Amino acid sequence: MNNVTDDNRPPLLVLVGPTAVGKTALSLQLAHALNAEIISGDSMQVYRRMDIGTAKLMPEHREEIPHHLIDICEPEHPFSVSEFQSLCTQKIQDIHSRGRIPFIVGGTGLYVESVCYGFQFQDIGADESFRIEMRNFAHEQGAQALHDRLNAIDPISAAKLHPNDEGRVIRALEVFHLTGKPLSESQDQKRGDDKKSPYRLCIIGLTMDRAELYGRIEHRVDDMIADGLVEEVRSLLQLGVPRDSVSMRGLGYKEIAAYLAGETNFEDAVAILKRDTRHFAKRQLSWFRHMKALEWVDVGEAAKNNDLFPRICAIIAGKFMIDIEYICS
Known part of the structure; x- marks a missing residue:
């Protein structure tokens, strides 16, 4: 790869978008072209035995491209954003050390x-009795x-959370209960900008x-049911995974x-799942628009012009200052 930039920060490629938009297929194509390793940025794919509802790429389809942070914990484990951040940062360092x-x-x-x-992330702690x-x-x-x-004390966080997302709504209330400050206030203070990022970012939505x-x-929902x-x-419930666990509160x-x-x-369950997934996709788009x-x-639009992959390649080439011919070859 011909890399010509004075920015010494390590590169980090990111692909985001709402559920069902087509991230998986494109990510495999890009990973092949760039000699990249994929890190799942999905809060649900970390759980073992939760494959269909998380639209997880099966192991046989991950053989050519290394995938990370998939199937790393049991469904009973309350996986958190701070845990993801720590593990993902380690994986990024490992991948860079291999020249990928x-x-x-x-x-x-x-x-x-x-x-x-x-x-x-501060260790705010927890209050189980409050929960x-x-x-x-x-x-x-x-x-x-x-x-x-929640809306009464932290309208910013409330606007980002669906009423059915009980776990995160309660956590936002709990943070206020423990600290006297809205969750959104502490998150705003922690947000950086591109200049403060530890990486040379290329984020594609x-x-x-x-x-x-x-x-x-x-x-997609019909396919999951089929x-x-x-x-x-049913299998997860029979294994004793609690319905109120973080994993079992996920869509599907x-x-x-x-x-x-x-x-x-x-x-009705299927209809509710489709409705809630549409709402979830809308919230995803709202979040990404603020990134x-x-x-x-x-x-x-790209599909009509048959230029989705070249268009993405051009963005990556501009951000990372590499030859577009290298990516698209």
């Missing part, structure tokens, strides 16, 4: 940003009432027409778990 490019691919905005800009109190409140008054409590994206989401999502969730798992518990019928130094690429 680290390539984060995923849709969990906070996880990705925490690495790109070196967020500093139980908030769970009971949500059970009695509803998810919206819990979300309203994929987007597409909203109606087309929602159509893809509908098909591939055995119900059986996957909480909806199907509710169906298996007899709290809703199958058709600095992100280069947007419209997948639908």
Whole structure:
């Protein structure tokens, strides 16, 4: 690779975008071209035995390109953003030491940003009795009432969280309970900018027409059901994974778990899953739009011109100052 830049920071390639936009296929193509290793930037793919609901690339399809931070912990483990940041930073160093490019691919905005800009996380701690109190409140008054409590003290965090994201809503309330300060205030203080990033960043965001994206989401959910999502969730529950664990509150798992518990019928569970996934994609796009130094690429527009890969290559070449012919060859 012909690299001509005075910036001595190590390069870090990042590909983000909403669920179902097409990140996986493109990431494999780019990783081949760039001699890169992929680091999953997805908060759910860290869990073992949670494959279908997380749209995880199966091991046989990961053989040619090394993938990291997939299947690294049990579903009972409450994996956190600070844990991801630490592990991901180590992986980036390891990949650089082998002379390859680290390539984060995923849709969990906070996880990705925490690495790109070196967020500093304080050990705020926890108050289990407060968490139980908030769970009971949500059970009695509803998810919206819990979300309203957060909105009253931290409207910025509330705007980023769906009322159904009970775990993160409670955590934001807990931070305020423990520190007297909104979670958003401490996060804003920790956010860096491109000049303070420890890496020479190239962040590419994929987007597409909203109606087309929602159509893809509908098909993805149908495919997950056909591939055995119900059986996957049933197996996890039979293994004793608690329904209130971080992993089981993920999209696809909480909806199907509710169906298996007899709290809703199958058709309604699938409809709720599709709706919540659409809402999730909308929140992802909102988060990414606030990320600095992100280069947007419209997948639908590029597909019409049959130039998605060359367009991405041109962005990478400009950011990393490398020969575009090298990437596209």
